[in-house]
Amino acid sequence: MKIRDLKIAWRILLKQPAHSLIVFLGLSVSFGVCFLLLGYAKYSFEYDGHVPDAKRIFLVKHRLNVIAYPAWIDFNVWPLKQSLGQSGIPHTLTFVDIDTLSVSTASGSTSKILVATADSNFPNMFAVKALQGDLLATLARPDAVALTAEIASRLFGSKSPLGNRVDIEGKPYYVGALIKDLPNNSTVTFAVLKGGAREDYSRAYIQLPTNVDVKMVEDRLQDVADKSPFSKALLKHVATTVENVARKRAIEIRLTSLADAYFDRDLVGRKNLVRGDERTVFALIGAAFLLVFLAATSFINLSVARTLRRQKEVGIYKILGASRARIVAQFVTESLCLSFAATSLGLLLAWLILPLFSDLMNRQLDDLFSFSNIVVSLLFSVLIGFVMSIYPTWLALCVNAHQAMVGRGNSETLNGARLRRVLTILQFACAMSFGAISLAIAWQTYYSTKTNLGFEPNHLLVLTLAQSIEDSEANAFRDALLRLPRVEDVAVSFWSVGKDVTGVDFVPLRASNGQYVMPNLEGISLNFFSVHGIKSLAGRVFDPTLDAPKYADKIVLNLAAVSALGFSTPQSAIGQFVVDNRDKPRSVQIIGVVPNVRYRSAHNPEVPRIFIPAFWPHTFTIRTDGNLSEATMQITNLWRQYFPSQVVDIKTSTSLIAQNYEEDLRMSKLLIIAAILSLAIAAFGIYVLSAYSVQRRFQEIAIRKIYGAKTKSIALLLGKEFGFIMLASALIGLPLGALAISYYLASFVERAPIGGWTLLFALSVALLIALASSLRHALLAMRISPVVALRD
Structure with missing residues (x-):
């Protein structure tokens, strides 16, 4: 390749500037999109790559097969530490619980931040490095926390955070250590780390030596779960009914490697767990290469048309003694020039739209433009340039000089x-x-x-509490909400509609015909149905003038629960009694049946649910007069008066439904x-x-x-x-x-x-x-x- 080849290539491109520009832009955009999609794929496959021995660290998950449509759950509910300790299996065990909490400083700034509560084994297992302070000593103290460098900079600026005070949900802590920021592609992520992790209702991770069989450990944990009082209690309630218990265990245990955790679809949607779809990533890889192929095809078509027009030019080259290698060099140079230039512009376009792409993918992709990624992209452009030049070059080599000079022949077969x-x-x-x-x-x-949501979400706002508040506080805040001009009514429930928490709260029920079911339990205020615009299919819903506000002996079923309990129609269930087999068996009467209100996404069937009157203040659903923006502002101001140390978490009901379909x-x-x-x-x-x-x-x-x-x-x-x-x-x-x-x-x-x-x-x-x-x-x-x- 010589400078002269580059000059000729440039002149050839300028002969048809409009065509060249279109092909060039097509290649540039396709290269830019390809870079972003392949960069995202690389980012996805490198999740938790910073953790040493990630393939030998396993998350313990379980599901309850006795409930309708059992879902995998990532927290621990039995004495795992004791059972593993007695097994003699060499291992390291850690527990961690991650939640979004309100963190405030002495300056008065308050933010919703991911806070991890862990034990002393956690830092070493997950490669958490201390930049300042003693991390293990900090975790050993109940009043100390460690901050990541990023959150410390946000809260305290450039000064050292050590020794400063932060309040987490109103409780004071001092900063005992500063830790290195975790990579963005981590499935276990947080900004604040503190000690005091509980064994129950926390995630459990087991690190095993290479000589320990994972299946053996899984079988051991399964055996412990089978013999646990919790499992026996479940089987006692459903021993006469559930077919899958005869085939499976009441509690099923699985271990998922940390290296595979990001693509574990069993836990998609679980709280504070980042998960991806491997099929989607592979589809994006295919789309990236396909777009480049399509753009390269356009270049080949244009190059062929130009080559046919340049037959006389090529014929003159041959008559003047140009070698085949010289012709090959000329056409390859033209292709490489365009490919390399298109890649350069494509990388610039990718860099400009990276923030938008990161928002679209809901991932922090700041490290996409690493030196290695750019080098690979440029090498890829060289490869594409060579591929695009093959067919036009072959046509040029096939030109018959004499026929070309007299204007005859067509070198394309x-x-x-x-x-x-x-x-x-x-x-x-x-x-x-x-x-x-x-x-x-x-x-x-x-x-x-x-469509078919089972309720009317348009005028609803959902206010979620970080943790349950006392009844008196909830009552006072609810009364204050009702006095706001834009608020028409307020309902209280433990979970909001649209939030899938299947298998977390359930109740064993037995119908008069002996049918046993374990439906999801929804504790709600008496006006829950009226606030959501939910009409009964049979019977009636709760009425504040007729029903007690707490733990009454009346329940409302959804349509799925009617079928699960063996009733032929919603009308046939009205007035019937079922036995609530929780702490003490008691009879409760079915007073109404409502549609299958869509807590879950349309990807999943709606599960049997029972609704009971119970004031569990965790979620407020607020019906407004339709002016959602002004109502949100009024509610936010009121929240600051009642809970100044907590960040308000308020969303529209429609946005909560939409979250189920983000992917x-x-x-x-x-x-x-x-x-x-x-x-x-x-x-x-x-x-x-x-x-x-x-x-x-x-x-x-x-x-x-x-x-x-x-x-x-x-x-x-x-x-x-x-x-x-x-x-x-x-x-x-x-x-x-x-x-x-x-x-x-x-x-x-x-x-x-x-x-x-x-x-x-x-x-x-x-x-x-x-x-x-x-x-x-x-x-x-x-x-x-x-x-x-x-x-x-």
Whole structure:
């Protein structure tokens, strides 16, 4: 490669500046998107990579098979430490509980911060490094905490935090240590660390030597769980009913390696646990390479068209004695120049949109532009440049110098033309498929957040407490809320609608027919149903004038619980008694049945639930007059008066529902972007193809006109080729899109009525874009002058 090759390459690109610019921008954008998607994939596969021996550290999880639709839970409920200690198995055990709490300083600033409560084994197991102070001594003290460098800087600025005081939920602590910030891609993350972790209701991690079989430890823990009083109590309540208990244990134990924890779908959605979908990551990797392939295809099409126009130039090179190596160097240089420049601009674009991409993916991707990642990207651009130059270079080498000089011959073979036509077909097929899938996901997400929720969320605000407050405080705050101008009513419950906490609070029930069920238990205030706009399907809901406010002998079922208890219809359940087998068995009467209010996402079936009147002040649901922004401001001001040391956590009910579909919405947005890029690339691909087709048939069209061919027949001649391309694209892309849509919708228990409109819409858009892209050259072909064409 010589400087002269670079100059010639630059001149060639400037001969058709508009075409070159479009191809260049297409490559740049595709390289930028590819860099971001592959960087995100690398980031995902490196979760907890900073932890030594992450493959030998295991999270203990369990699920209760005796409840309807059992879910995996990440906290410990039995004496794990004692059972492992008596087993003789070499191990290290640590417990950690992570929660979002209000942290304030002497200056009065208060923030919601992730606080981890752990034991002394935790720092060594998870590579938590102290920058200042004694970390182990800090964890040993009940009144001391350690801060990460980032949160210490936010709370105390540049001065040392050691010895300073912070208040956590109103309780004072002093800062005993400063610790190194954890990597962003950590499944166990926090900003404040303190000692005092409890064994029960905390996450348990076990570190095992390499010579210890994990399955043996899992079996040991399973045996302990089977013999625990908790498991025996569960089996006692459901011994006559639950089929899966006969096949499985009441409590099922599993160990998940920390190295695999990020992609563990069992625990998706659990509190303060970061999880990803491995299938999604692999799909993004495929989309990244596909976009680069499509953009490279456009460059190849353009390069081939240029090579055919440059046959005389190549012929002159050969006559003047240019070697094959010299021709190869020239064409490879042109491709490498464009590829390298496009990569450089792509990296700049990626850097500019990185904040938006981080927000879209809900991840901190600040380290994406590392030196190694940039070097790999540049090497990748060199590889793509070589690949893009192969076919145009081969065409140039096949040029017959003598035929080229007299204007005869076409160095592109029929197979070569077919290959480029196939590449254009693949471009449109991908665009159609991406478009149809993104529309289907977006429509299903919209449908899931708006339809069959079982309640009316539009005017509701949800105020979540960090921890339960005393009844007197809750009553006083609730009364104050009711006096606000924009507030119409306030309901109290332990969990908010839209928050999936299946398997955490449940109650063993026995119907009169002997049927046993363990439905989820929802403690609510008597006005809960009226505030949410929930109407009864049979019987009545709670009424403050008829029912006691606490622990009454009346319950309301959802529709799923009616079927689970063996009642044929909601009406047949009204007035019936069931036995509540908690501490002391007692009979409770079913007074009403309500629809399946959607606590869970539409990916999961709604579980049996019973509602009891109980004032457990953890969540306030506030019905407003519709002015949500002003109501939020009033509630926030009132909160500061009652709880000045806590940060208010208030959201709209619709946003809580939408949180269950964040992954779906994220995938939809990414696919829409991919569809737009694919359509843009495909549009230019067919634009170049139409230009080449007209050029190749220039004299043929002129001769047809001499023999009387009309404009309509010329248009039909050109339209046949592009009609074939679109038909072939539809036959490939639409079935693939339909298959992907069907696969996606299979994960929902309640599906939107999509039908085939997304496929038809994607096809229509692709047809319009193809028509617009090829129209210019079709019009030029119709206006060809036979005299000029044959003279040339």
